[in-house]
Amino acid sequence: MKKLIYTAFLLFTLVSCDKWFDVEPKGEGASGNKLFNNDASFRDYMNGIYAGLSDPDLYGGNLTLGGIEFLAQTFVPYAGAEAWTRMDFDSDMARDIARKSYDGLYAAIYRCNDLLRLFDRNPDVNFVAGSREMMIAETRALRAFLHFELWRLFSPAYAVDASAARIPWVGSIEGPDETMTSAQLLERILSELDSALEQLALYDPVVTGVGYDEMSLLGTSPADRLWKLNYYAAAVVKAQVLMSRGATADYREAYTLLASVIDQGGYEFVRTVSDTDYSFSREFIFALPSTEKGFCALSEELFDPQGKGVVLSSQIRIDDLSPDDRRRNWIDGDNTMRTKFAPTSKIDLWETVPVIPMVKLGEVYLLAAEAAARSEQLAAGVSLYNDFMTQRNSKSMVLAQDASQAQLLEALDLQYRYEFMGEGVRYHYCKRLNQTLAAYDGTTISEVGKKSLPIVQ
């Protein structure tokens, strides 16, 4: 009798461990419990987060060529985009862009948090040594970058109002969304980037020069790190955050960081203009793959006279660049910018798509020169600017070595109009410095730093 009860009890306890209940349905996708038992799944999920950022609602359009770039007054807007371009952020287009980018960026943050949760939950998974640390650090850096992107879109500039509390920090999938002032948020972002950089410096192939096992972790060779927020890209993001705060000490720290990227990163400017790489993708430090046809199709749709017929605004004067400047190749005779993001192969039209630049070498030089100029290292700043202009084949525009800070800053300001055409960078620069801008139609947009996108729920 006792034996029988004992046997019965044993039978039940044998099956009562939790694993017996972890049966997942098949057919709809796999659930996290079993899927994340190998390092490749983590890598793949990470790829998925980056692929999601290429969506036309985010960097595949609205946050770059298709939206934010218009705010830099580079183009004459197409019908319907005028209010947006004049920074009327109550307009329908502004509200649409604002809602999609807010939701999309936070959805990406959610996935970063989900990935971090999965790392935490699956401590027994075998990783190629170092790759786990690299992926965790990269995910944290990406989460910090996404918060920074939200902050610079939806909050007033730091210089204008450091106490505005618009963007909550979300550090886990359950929330909560911690409301923070701009000052607190940037502090948080910086500390996250610091700890990520510390790990990336040790484990990122782009630093170590050694990729992880190709069999299990495709795409971790140093060259492939272009597609990820790698160590150098994270360093540049940190410099951007520091410069957004704008204290002299911040500029000094930013300069040191950016100078180290220039010195150690091994990145080079293009020396000839290749007819398969108009956007100079060799200079990219961090880039996203465009969705199939995406970025070219968007460029074609915008600049095709039969399409939206967008042309360059009068704020873009080609003669601001010296006659030999390589960037003149981006601009076409019909006063458009069709070439910069044209298909990279003439044979397989539309199938070879340019990538979406996120961080590139030109920005590192311009940021470094500015950071130097604003942290009592003017000579270093002038040298960096002059290096940059020489590399762009615009030697005629180099400054005298004893140029004043104002001269250097003015020269840098001019370069922001041309270096990042179509990339959505200049608007953030103008906003950071709370500039007053001349709009495409000649009117004035004052105090850009006070304008921020509305949070549409």
Add this chain to the structure above:
Amino acid sequence: MSDADALPLVIVDGHSESIERLHDFDMQRIESVTLLKNASATALLGVRAGQGAIVIRTQTPDPHRLQLTYNFDGMFQKASLRHFDLMDATRKLDWEQRMGAYEGNTALHDQRLEDVKTHGSTDWLDMPVQTTFSHRHRISVDGGDSSLRYRGVLYVNPVKGVMKGSQRKSYGASAFIGYTTRSLQISNELSVDMVDANESTAGSIFQWAQMNPYYVAADGRGVPYDILGSGTFSEQDSPLYEMSLNSFAEDKISRVNNNFTIRWQIDKHFSIAGQFNLTHDYDRRSVFVSPSSLVYQNYTADQTEQIGSYQILRNQLKSYQERIWADYNLTRNRHALRASLGMEIHSSTYTDNSFRGTGISSDHMDYVSFAQYYAEERPQGQELSERVLSGYGTVSWSFDDRLYVDLAGRLDKSSRLAPEKRTAGSYGLTARYDLRKSLFAGSELFGALSLSAGYGATAGYQFDYAAVNPLYAYDFDNPYLNGMGSGDYSEGLVALNLRNIYNPLLKWKTTRSAHVAVDGRIATVDLSLKYYHSRSGNLMTVESQPSALGSEFRYTNHGAIRNSGVEFSVVAGLLRNRNGVDLTLFANGIANRSRIVELPDYSAGLYNSRIFEQGSNSGMVEGDVADGIYVLPSAGIDPDSGRELFYLKDGSVSDTPQSDDRVCMGSATPKLRGRFGATAAWRNIDLAVVFAYSLRGTYYDLYTQQAVDWAGVDVNVPTSALDKWSPDNREAAFQGVDNPSHYASSRFVSKRNTLSLASLRVGYAFPKRIAAAMRMQGLKVSLTCDDLWYVSSVKTPRSLYYPYATSFILSLQATF
């Protein structure tokens, strides 16, 4: 709110079975069927019985010498096609003309009128239906003595449906063997059931109702025309042509079930028992669409590889269940105690998959191997599992045969619950007190009187796996996978995406119910009256959240529905063996009221706007009934446009209403529904009549809306379409033929009362000596008529898809 798994749990002899099995259940095996709705009753069955339970007990053979029983049922079935009320050819043509269909083309009208004079009006409605005769045979052999009992059953039950081509043939066998000693009882029953079913390819009966009666269906040789009125305003594809093709949809089902039980009586107080059950159901469905079908009429020459289709769908359910329990009983003085403690494991896996071949060149190539290509869509498949580990216990105590108390509790840990809320508890308590002993002991008038009450809470499933678990899927279209650039960059990077929004903390739903009841017997009348109240809480809802948390909404447990009502039953034995006649009258009924007591606005808004877009008449609003009919208050038909106008919330009138302009018109559940009837016996003849009634249910007349209000001039219509709007009929009851709006409207809502003769049965048992003359121990015959007669305050067809059938069953039971 999700209605996932709104089906009740089916328990047959202690183990669960799929609800599909009920469809083909061998009725002769059934000893009793109980429907459990109260949480105090379902608590013992736990989370799987959250939607109620159907508990079936089958007969076990009695010990007697070998006995052979033969049952024969012959069934006539006839489709009921009342209330379609369609126009005949002449009226339809006349109506079309009035609607202006022949303006500028009177020749077509004259031609059609001429055809009608020659061929008469075609009654399409009669074509797809048939009156059928089916016969069922069943042989059972059983017998045994005090230690060994056995039974074997063979049956075949081929049923033809009233739609042509529809049939369901079930056949099978089962074997029972039981062995009993003084302390041990062992039994095993194995049953194998097969079903071959064919679905009719005739489509819905509504489709036939819409066929214009002036078309001739077939040529002189009886070959159906394919497209009728080709090129005219009323071009129609002929369903008769479609039905004449070799297309089919068939199911081959096989089901095996083995049920083993063992009981060990340790002493007179204590016993241990076990049950082990294995079930395997397999269904292979084949659907052939002939290449000659009209669905391919617009395919071009370069699409031939998509023409013709043969699809194979397979599904399989495997489950096992094991249960071990111990019983204890004790009687001391006036106390009696019974207690039971058990554990149960249930595990089931459901899989299905399907693929389709296309490129079939002939109507007669009706097998998958004739397909030349795979269909464009990907093969489909899924696998769903359920694993439940449960512990349960019951205690019953009675005192002096007048107070009875039952307590039941159960804990279930289930794979279908959220990973972080995986163990759900249920409990129930009922008590009954016999008043007769205390109050009317010895009374002749009061045969019985007892009071009972119960309270319970049962957990229940309410969501799918994806609502509580993250699902990740590979993205085959992303640029990382397809490779970027060349040279330096690797290709073939794979991207995984999170696909769903989920909440691992979501709870099961909990239904708490309480009831009080009085049962009594006064003279020869049995009375019972019960009041119940139940509240289903923690129902799954959707609520908005800051999108900074990753999505705009999340799943929550913030819904609740309340139900309360009264059930009554009266059984009056009017005559008891007076002059050999027995007569009993009975009536029962239930009046239920439901209310949505909690529903977040976001959930309601989301659900109602989706329903509104679909044009459906359901909806949910906190404070309304749970199965309300939601419609737009009609302001009649616009005399200028012929489109319907509605009163909006702000009192204005418009033809472009919004979701929240809808109002609730009441519950679809009748205020009172039930059955009444009589049973009688006289000598060897017995008779049973059962009527079903329902009163004051809110009814939405979909037939009139679809067949009249939405109808264009190109299809046949009921005669009430004469009151459709036209420039000459500006004060119309129904919208015009062009561009009617498709909203759920108050014009089609009414309170409905129905009465039907649900069943009528006459039986006759042959006297023993006649049976004996035929070498039988007994012979019984009976005639049963189901759904013989039906009347409703709203005159519409009872079904628009498969016609309602009246059946006559002649049964014969011979025992040898």
